[in-house]
Amino acid sequence: MQHYIMNLTLKVWRQRNASDAGHFETYPVEGISSEMSFLEMIDVLNEKLLKEGKEPIAFDHDCREGICGMCSMYINGRPHGPWHNNTTCQLHMRAYQDGDTIVIEPWRANSFPVIKDLMVDRGAFDRIIQAGGFISVNTGSAVDANAIPVEKEKADYAFAAAACIGCGACVAACKNSSAMLFVAAKVSHLALLPQGHPEKKKRALSMVAQMDKEGFGACTNTGACEAVCPKGISIENIARLNREYMMAGLAENE
Amino acid sequence: MIDSKIPTGQLEHKWTDYKGHCKLVNPANKRKLEVIVVGTGLAGASAAASLGELGYQVKAFCFQDSPRRAHSIAAQGGINAAKNYQNDGDSVFRLFYDTIKGGDYRAREANVHRLAEVSANIIDQCVAQGVPFAREYGGLLNNRSFGGTQVKRTFYAAGQTGQQLLIGAYQALERQVALGKVEMYTRHEMLDVVVIDGKAQGIISRNLITGQLERHFGHAVLLCTGGYGNVFYLSTNAMGSNVTAAWKAHKKGAHFGNPCFTQIHPTCIPVSGDHQSKLTLMSESLRNDGRIWVPALQNDKRAPNDIPEEERDYFLERRYPAFGNLVPRDVASRAAKERCDAGYGVGTTGQAVYLDFKHNLIHKYGKAEANKLAIANPDTDTLIKLGKEVVKEEYGNLFDMYEKITGENPYEVPMRIYPAVHYTMGGLWVDYELMTSVKGLYALGEANFSDHGANRLGASALMQGLADGYFVIPYTIGNYLADEIATKPIPTTHPAFTEAEQKVSERINRLLSIKGKQTVESFHKRLGKIMWDKCGMARGEKGLKEAIVEIGQLKAEFWSDVLIPGGSDEMNLELDKAGRVADFIELGELMCQDALDRKESCGGHFREESQTEEGEAKRNDEHYSYVAVWEYMEESKWQLHKEALHFEVAKPTQRSYK
Ligand SMILES: Cc1cc2nc3c(=O)[nH]c(=O)nc-3n(C[C@H](O)[C@H](O)[C@H](O)COP(=O)(O)OP(=O)(O)OC[C@H]3O[C@@H](n4cnc5c(N)ncnc54)[C@H](O)[C@@H]3O)c2cc1C
Ligand code: SF4
Ligand code: FES
Numbered sequence: 001m002q003h004y005i006m007n008l009t010l011k012v013w014r015q016r017n018a019s020d021a022g023h024f025e026t027y028p029v030e031g032i033s034s035e036m037s038f039l040e041m042i043d044v045l046n047e048k049l050l051k052e053g054k055e056p057i058a059f060d061h062d063c064r065e066g067i068c069g070m071c072s073m074y075i076n077g078r079p080h081g082p083w084h085n086n087t088t089c090q091l092h093m094r095a096y097q098d099g100d101t102i103v104i105e106p107w108r109a110n111s112f113p114v115i116k117d118l119m120v121d122r123g124a125f126d127r128i129i130q131a132g133g134f135i136s137v138n139t140g141s142a143v144d145a146n147a148i149p150v151e152k153e154k155a156d157y158a159f160a161a162a163a164c165i166g167c168g169a170c171v172a173a174c175k176n177s178s179a180m181l182f183v184a185a186k187v188s189h190l191a192l193l194p195q196g197h198p199e200k201k202k203r204a205l206s207m208v209a210q211m212d213k214e215g216f217g218a219c220t221n222t223g224a225c226e227a228v229c230p231k232g233i234s235i236e237n238i239a240r241l242n243r244e245y246m247m248a249g250l251a252e253n254e
Numbered sequence: 255m256i257d258s259k260i261p262t263g264q265l266e267h268k269w270t271d272y273k274g275h276c277k278l279v280n281p282a283n284k285r286k287l288e289v290i291v292v293g294t295g296l297a298g299a300s301a302a303a304s305l306g307e308l309g310y311q312v313k314a315f316c317f318q319d320s321p322r323r324a325h326s327i328a329a330q331g332g333i334n335a336a337k338n339y340q341n342d343g344d345s346v347f348r349l350f351y352d353t354i355k356g357g358d359y360r361a362r363e364a365n366v367h368r369l370a371e372v373s374a375n376i377i378d379q380c381v382a383q384g385v386p387f388a389r390e391y392g393g394l395l396n397n398r399s400f401g402g403t404q405v406k407r408t409f410y411a412a413g414q415t416g417q418q419l420l421i422g423a424y425q426a427l428e429r430q431v432a433l434g435k436v437e438m439y440t441r442h443e444m445l446d447v448v449v450i451d452g453k454a455q456g457i458i459s460r461n462l463i464t465g466q467l468e469r470h471f472g473h474a475v476l477l478c479t480g481g482y483g484n485v486f487y488l489s490t491n492a493m494g495s496n497v498t499a500a501w502k503a504h505k506k507g508a509h510f511g512n513p514c515f516t517q518i519h520p521t522c523i524p525v526s527g528d529h530q531s532k533l534t535l536m537s538e539s540l541r542n543d544g545r546i547w548v549p550a551l552q553n554d555k556r557a558p559n560d561i562p563e564e565e566r567d568y569f570l571e572r573r574y575p576a577f578g579n580l581v582p583r584d585v586a587s588r589a590a591k592e593r594c595d596a597g598y599g600v601g602t603t604g605q606a607v608y609l610d611f612k613h614n615l616i617h618k619y620g621k622a623e624a625n626k627l628a629i630a631n632p633d634t635d636t637l638i639k640l641g642k643e644v645v646k647e648e649y650g651n652l653f654d655m656y657e658k659i660t661g662e663n664p665y666e667v668p669m670r671i672y673p674a675v676h677y678t679m680g681g682l683w684v685d686y687e688l689m690t691s692v693k694g695l696y697a698l699g700e701a702n703f704s705d706h707g708a709n710r711l712g713a714s715a716l717m718q719g720l721a722d723g724y725f726v727i728p729y730t731i732g733n734y735l736a737d738e739i740a741t742k743p744i745p746t747t748h749p750a751f752t753e754a755e756q757k758v759s760e761r762i763n764r765l766l767s768i769k770g771k772q773t774v775e776s777f778h779k780r781l782g783k784i785m786w787d788k789c790g791m792a793r794g795e796k797g798l799k800e801a802i803v804e805i806g807q808l809k810a811e812f813w814s815d816v817l818i819p820g821g822s823d824e825m826n827l828e829l830d831k832a833g834r835v836a837d838f839i840e841l842g843e844l845m846c847q848d849a850l851d852r853k854e855s856c857g858g859h860f861r862e863e864s865q866t867e868e869g870e871a872k873r874n875d876e877h878y879s880y881v882a883v884w885e886y887m888e889e890s891k892w893q894l895h896k897e898a899l900h901f902e903v904a905k906p907t908q909r910s911y912k
Contacts (some may be wrong), residue, residue, distance in 0.1 A: 017824070017825075033527060033529060035526045035527055035529075036527075036529045037531070037659075039531070040529045040530070040531050043529070043531055043775070044529065047773055047775060047776075050773050050817060050819065050828070051773070051817075053819070054819070055819055055820060056819075056827065056828065058825065058827055060319060061493060062318060062323055062325070062492040062493055062494050063323075063325065063327065063328045063492045063493075064492070064493060064531065064532050064534075065328060065532075065534050065535075065655060066655065066658075067327050067328050067414065067416075067417055068318070068323040068324075068325075068327045068328065068492065069320075069322070069323060069327075070318060070319065070323050083658070085654070086658065090655070090658045090659070092658065092659065092661070094661060115463055115825065116825050121319070122319060122320065123319070123320075123440070125320065126320050126321075126322075126428060126431075126438075126440075129424075129425060129428045130428045130429070130431050130432040131432070133425055133428065134383070134425035134426060134428060134429045135382065135383050135384045135425070136429060137379075137382040137383055137426075138304075138307045139300075139303070139304040139307060139379060139426075139724045139725070139728065140375070140379070140724075140725075140728075141382070142375070142378040142379045142381065142382035143378065143382070144378055145337070145377045145378045145380075145381040145387075145395055146337075146339060146394050146395055148381070149389075149392065149393030149394055150389055150393050151393055152389045152390065152391050152393060155386055155387075155388075155389045155393075156386075158384075158386045159386035159388075159411055159412065159418070162384075162386050162411075162418060162421060163414060163417070165327075165417075166320065166322055189384065189386070190384050193384050193386065195381070195382055195383070195384050196384050
């Protein structure tokens, strides 16, 4: 792999706090190695800002290996940047060339208010889980793990849905700011497993109700969410959620 | 002085006897008791959820924006349990024995046995919660093997086991939030423990969005705040992982156990340059299927695939024929360092060895698939293609991660790997009940020192975190709280709260008033370098003594020249970081002290002065069969207490994996 050094121009959203209007600032960054990660490039810029007596850019990140779901930058009009199945923290600078301009914004959705600069409040996701994204089983009351065989294929699908990292890129990509992919991933994960069956109707209804209450938009099947999801969560899950929701709704009307 | 409260009786009956005799709190009284849980990783989320279910009133804290983001989420390879589903001879005793031996006989037998006993319940609990562990075609759970063992007892979910376990615990926690039993405080950092009459009665926390300091009362406080590997700056830990909560507790009277016991993991992606902000693990489970090698010739610059079989040195298989690539982590790490130091390392820096999957792609998976599909005499390309499919299912996310970081395809070219700091066996000293030396203050998960001795076996941290939270603390906390029923909640206007908050506030103001020239990050990097060079994979008296002096100088420089912009009553990420780095600096000093004191090699602690002629670690049971328990006296001064270790069942022998 050939490594190279580049100079870039960054246009970064700066916003002091939730009530500030916010604006773009332009920063040149120099001497960036193609081996760096995107966030390491921001680290370089932040160190420079600090030395110049300016405030560094606030952004969320923690694991830096694509699993905690904390990082969340909207890069050149795309959540998590140009790579497929990828998080911001796993994006590397070999995706860019010398002289490039990169525009960096926070997730934009009414249900994800900006806290500062590139940081947003995704508490709505936790509240959606609180509404029913669990199996009600108290510690100590479980049967032997092998007492309930699960068809491998179903288990694999459940796992694929459970791989969602709760990052919110799906919402950020959607023109309606819909959270359907996130909700669908959780509903699917639990509905596909026999352990999740007893509560599956209530779960679908309450999670969707909470999603609406949080102000996320409706799903119009544009598929933008699937295209940017770093974990490859399939839009088929939304179809499953719709089925679960309809069936639960029918059962309620019975 | 050091009372570990280990129950009397035979090893295998201790926990059952304890549970049969510990005090209980009746349901009506539980509602009146408030418990603070700091940290919502596997240990904290499982504890908070379970205590909420029992009826206690819980407040839980984490510094991330959601409990689901705790560093546990990043654990890859798997979780051990003595289920013996594979019928390969596993048992509670074997898991106990492997863990004690793997820890190089520096852990407490009673704790480790309890851990092995509850391990099976953890898997049951997680499956009931909907954790999608890997399964066989028959629908039953699958297992893989990990280092330091000869049975297959590791449960997994591809390379995302920690994620799936944490989401299970997180969902259980959110269910309690919805039921009103747990109040969740995200983006909050605990900055002190409040101790009244020798008992932990609350905490001071900072709201990381507004900068506000807050006071919270609790009848007991649980620290589930993770490990401190980031004292080395570069580690596989998440960027935010830190020692602050444990360190504040330490300064309030909680002793620190075996601070120098650090695990250096053999298979991580090597450092690529000065910009490096963290290191990425390639799970140990890969050593099931990958063979580790270096060129047999020094400074061999050929591409790996151009080096013929007979010119490769599979050094682990050569040195340790019985365990081969599956020797414990400390052994594998030192062996890799030895080869690189001797000039056999690969990659541009020469600080890397190969982890190669080709052999198993062809011979293990490829052939098995070809058999299944009844393909007669498949050629190598077909075998590789078939093998790839299987490997993708087992480790796909890890291979993708490797490719994203390095730009190389590990299905085609061997991975380059090098050891990196990964886990800290040391931590707050706790007794059998997980209580620290401050009454009512507990430590769970990686934050305590308890179960892994001088080296942790793979897939046992997840097990320990969940054991502590789901199955140990729910019993042991009752034994304490039963006597606290009469204690009325202490109003947070109590002078102890006021004083604690004032101290926290003074420290913040002191940090902000320095207005120096050097960034927090630059201090952290320098600390990391001192620690890695002198208290890392090999430690010698001379280096440790130098390190202590250098850290002292670094501390003085930090407190006179650190640069932190902004104020205290707003979000201030540099301030948050500065507080953590200041604590890391003090911890670094203690780690070097501890390493200096322990003039033996054991587990991850390799003292250069204590090795065999073949360069293997040499333990010294006669003088060092103890837990080093450090009591904080005043700045840079500690007193050492020793908790003697007694081995009644697993008699110490020199570890051999040959
Ligand atoms: C990359 C990687 C892979 C791993 N793979 C495996 C594996 O396959 N198998 C295995 O057994 N182990 C593995 N481990 C080890 C294991 O993941 C950890 O030891 C374990 O998850 C730690 O869990 P914990 O609950 O103790 O702490 P953590 O998960 O680190 O949680 C700490 C919590 O404390 C909070 N916190 C910390 N300080 C404060 C404060 N001051 N105020 C408020 N909140 C605070 C954090 O917000 C967080 O919620 C791995 C570790 C790493 C780094
Ligand atoms: S569905 Fe995908 S994009 Fe949406 S939160 Fe989950 S991982 Fe992120
Ligand atoms: S920082 Fe954890 S997913 Fe990006």
